[in-house]
Amino acid sequence: TPPAYDDNNVFARILRGEIPCRRVYEDEFALAFHDINPQAPVHVLVIPKGRWVSLADFSAGASAREIAGFWRAVGHVARELGIEGPGYRMLSNVGANAGQEVPHFHVHLFGGRRLGRMLP
Numbered sequence: 001t002p003p004a005y006d007d008n009n010v011f012a013r014i015l016r017g018e019i020p021c022r023r024v025y026e027d028e029f030a031l032a033f034h035d036i037n038p039q040a041p042v043h044v045l046v047i048p049k050g051r052w053v054s055l056a057d058f059s060a061g062a063s064a065r066e067i068a069g070f071w072r073a074v075g076h077v078a079r080e081l082g083i084e085g086p087g088y089r090m091l092s093n094v095g096a097n098a099g100q101e102v103p104h105f106h107v108h109l110f111g112g113r114r115l116g117r118m119l120p
């Protein structure tokens, strides 16, 4: 059974405008904003607008249109931030083993410095 979505998670509240964020980009499918605790000179989160806990339920349940729109937005944001040329890292934590803190699917974009190897 897919995990239940918590409408009071912090990113749901950001989507509803109840909590402010430093917005980078928004369209029909996605919202991008700066991470509150940046781990690199550029650290931006991209989230889909739908009620998805992680890539697990997003990839299984979202429409092809939502999935395409979301990933197109991720690429667009990276380009717009100017991190595409020098290179960047994209990461998404899924579930407990990855230490996912916020139960709304999000992709981290890290850039602005050499990142070093980080596997895992």
Ligand code: 5GP
Pocket: 010, 019, 021, 022, 033, 034, 035, 036, 037, 038, 092, 093, 099, 100, 101, 102, 103
């Ligand atoms: P996770 O471990 O779930 O992948 O990471 C959640 C991320 O969300 C963390 O990097 C954390 O700093 C960020 N975050 C948590 N609460 C807020 C918030 O209220 N605003 C913003 N902009 N970022 C947040």
